[in-house]
Amino acid sequence: MAYLDWIILGSTLLFIVVYGVWKTRGSQNVDDYVRGGDHVKWWTIGLSVMATQASAITFLSTPGQAFHDGMGFVQFYFGLPLAMIVICMVFIPIYKKLRVFTAYEMLEDRFDTKTRSLTAILFLIQRGLSAGITIFAPSIILSAVLGWDLKTLNVIIGALVIIYTVSGGTQAVSVTQKQQMFIIMVGMFFAFFYILGALPTDVTFEKALKIAGANNKLNILDFSFDTNNRYTFWSGITGGFFLALAYFGTDQSQVQRYLSGKSVRESQLGLVFNGLLKIPMQFFILLVGVMVFVFYQYNASPLNFNPAATQAVMGSQYADEFMDMEKEHKKLEMKKRMAQHSFSAALELKEYNAIQQAEQNIIKINQLENESRIAARELISKANPDAETNDKDYVFIHFILNNLPVGLIGLLLAVILSAAMSSTSSELNALGTITALDLYKRHNKKEQNERHYLRATKGFTLLWGIVAIAIANVANLFDNLIQLVNIIGSIFYGNVLGIFLLAFFFKFVRGNAVFIAAIITQIIVIVGYRLDWMSYLWLNAFGCLLVILLAMIIQSISNMSGKQAGK
Amino acid sequence: MSKDDLNNKFEWKREYSLVLFLNTIYILVFYFIMIFNN
Numbered sequence: 001m002a003y004l005d006w007i008i009l010g011s012t013l014l015f016i017v018v019y020g021v022w023k024t025r026g027s028q029n030v031d032d033y034v035r036g037g038d039h040v041k042w043w044t045i046g047l048s049v050m051a052t053q054a055s056a057i058t059f060l061s062t063p064g065q066a067f068h069d070g071m072g073f074v075q076f077y078f079g080l081p082l083a084m085i086v087i088c089m090v091f092i093p094i095y096k097k098l099r100v101f102t103a104y105e106m107l108e109d110r111f112d113t114k115t116r117s118l119t120a121i122l123f124l125i126q127r128g129l130s131a132g133i134t135i136f137a138p139s140i141i142l143s144a145v146l147g148w149d150l151k152t153l154n155v156i157i158g159a160l161v162i163i164y165t166v167s168g169g170t171q172a173v174s175v176t177q178k179q180q181m182f183i184i185m186v187g188m189f190f191a192f193f194y195i196l197g198a199l200p201t202d203v204t205f206e207k208a209l210k211i212a213g214a215n216n217k218l219n220i221l222d223f224s225f226d227t228n229n230r231y232t233f234w235s236g237i238t239g240g241f242f243l244a245l246a247y248f249g250t251d252q253s254q255v256q257r258y259l260s261g262k263s264v265r266e267s268q269l270g271l272v273f274n275g276l277l278k279i280p281m282q283f284f285i286l287l288v289g290v291m292v293f294v295f296y297q298y299n300a301s302p303l304n305f306n307p308a309a310t311q312a313v314m315g316s317q318y319a320d321e322f323m324d325m326e327k328e329h330k331k332l333e334m335k336k337r338m339a340q341h342s343f344s345a346a347l348e349l350k351e352y353n354a355i356q357q358a359e360q361n362i363i364k365i366n367q368l369e370n371e372s373r374i375a376a377r378e379l380i381s382k383a384n385p386d387a388e389t390n391d392k393d394y395v396f397i398h399f400i401l402n403n404l405p406v407g408l409i410g411l412l413l414a415v416i417l418s419a420a421m422s423s424t425s426s427e428l429n430a431l432g433t434i435t436a437l438d439l440y441k442r443h444n445k446k447e448q449n450e451r452h453y454l455r456a457t458k459g460f461t462l463l464w465g466i467v468a469i470a471i472a473n474v475a476n477l478f479d480n481l482i483q484l485v486n487i488i489g490s491i492f493y494g495n496v497l498g499i500f501l502l503a504f505f506f507k508f509v510r511g512n513a514v515f516i517a518a519i520i521t522q523i524i525v526i527v528g529y530r531l532d533w534m535s536y537l538w539l540n541a542f543g544c545l546l547v548i549l550l551a552m553i554i555q556s557i558s559n560m561s562g563k564q565a566g567k
Numbered sequence: 568m569s570k571d572d573l574n575n576k577f578e579w580k581r582e583y584s585l586v587l588f589l590n591t592i593y594i595l596v597f598y599f600i601m602i603f604n605n
């Protein structure tokens with residue numbers, strides 16, 4: 001990396017930390033620290049909500065997803081705007097009316113203390129693990145491509161976040177996320193226009209879209225009911241809706257963002273902002289990935305984008321075989337470039353038959369290229385069964401480091417680290433708050449003053465920061481930790497969402513019925529997962545429906561036995 | 568919390584219609600991008 005890149009990267013990150021600490025200095029009470037003093041404006045809430053969800057892996061992985069599989073992934077977000085409306089109409093007015101500090105506090109008012117504590121603990125397990133992964137995921141990629149030390153990088157990201165999150169709480173998270181979102185969007189726009197400028201002069205944006213379309217990268221919508229397709233319009237609208245409802249409505253790392261709103265209206269407008277911009281933003285990130293694909297139609301690309309995987313095979317007995325594959329890959333790339341030029345010329349002349357012929361030729365070459373990439377992955381697996389052969393996460397970072405000019409590389413690395421910091425700060429902020437208020441304060445019998453609980457919240461935030469760094473540092477000992485975190489999330493999320501829906505919509509159900517139903521549901525969901533009843537992604541909906549059903553049955557039985565006893 | 572605290576009137580606001588309208592437009596735009604480039 002050039003000095004200019006280091007200067008841009010270092011000064012951007014330093015500015016965020018110093019600005020966050022300086023701008024929010026002097027929080028005197030828990031209200032200021034946890035709810036940002038209730039005076040955050042709607043656009044800050046909107047940006048904060050978006051920045052919390054967009055982690056570093058969003059900007060590393062999503063373009064790679066589009067590069068390999070096209071833009072269908074955007075459908076995953078189709079349920080999100082609907083969920084935003086439901087949260088605005090149902091969740092926010094109640095949270096604000098009760099003036100709660102945490103989402104789970106509301107459950108004590110509605111049910112009882114044990115239900116509040118149970119959901120708080122479920123949140124801590126799930127979010128505590130994922131805070132570590134939010135740090136680990138970009139670190140492992142950046143350390144692989146830049147040769148930086150993984151553990152040092154984990155500590156640097158974690159420490160930077162801890163400094164301003166512990167110091168300024170929710171307000172620091174919100175103000176820094178505004179800067180981070182600005183840097184992220186500026187960086188992505190620069191990258192997008194740079195790619196367009198780097199394409200051959202005869203390839204306009206319109207032609208680039210045609211090239212992407214010819215290679216099935218613009219199959220954005222899939223209206224089929226095929227359950228084998230993970231991303232369809234219908235799964236996005238239904239599954240995406242439930243997931244977004246659970247995440248934005250009950251996960252404290254998101255709830256805390258909009259609880260800081262000046263009024264109900266400001267909080268609602270913050271989520272409306274997210275509902276309006278989320279899909280275009282994801283579309284744009286995917287479009288960047290598609291343009292990277294078009295760029296590599298004219299420029300050399302590696303057979304596998306993960307340098308660690310290539311190193312693994314090159315240091316094994318399969319090195320010669322891999323080198324032969326690379327030679328074949330280069331030949332294919334030459335053919336592809338020529339075919340793309342023919343396609344472009346045919347488009348210019350608007351000759352239908354020539355366009356069709358050139359298109360078929362490109363599709364054939366890209367199919368061969370795909371097959372050679374799959375064969376390369378298989379060879380890497382043979383050389384090292386533990387190597388990460390899926391190079392989706394490495395496509396965009398490879399493009400950044402090998403093709404962008406000096407200065408822009410530093411800016412894009414700042415984008416990735418800013419995204420990692422923005423998600424982590426919300427997570428630590430929420431973890432500290434829940435531990436301090438839902439568990440420590442709630443179960444502390446001794447009367448304490450405001451300053452004590454402010455110090456306790458800061459202390460727990462620091463503690464969770466250290467735990468997150470520790471998890472990030474041991475994460476590479478587990479082969480599939482990221483998947484494990486997703487599984488743990490799916491095991492708990494549905495149950496928690498069900499409890500909240502019971503609180504809002506099933507007024508006759510009371511605390512004991514909910515608590516018993518939640519415990520039984522959790523056991524059944526875990527058993528269901530162990531016995532492989534369904535794909536773990538469906539555990540969300542299953543857990544949600546089961547806890548509602550069980551709570552209603554238990555409450556009905558309890559009501560009937562109460563009546564009989566009264567006779 | 569009494570049950571009354573949860574008895575909120577679910578109020579529909581203009582901006583929710585805007586969310587639905589614009590997201591429908593986005594999906595239509597995606598559809599046309601897909602159709603015209605395939």
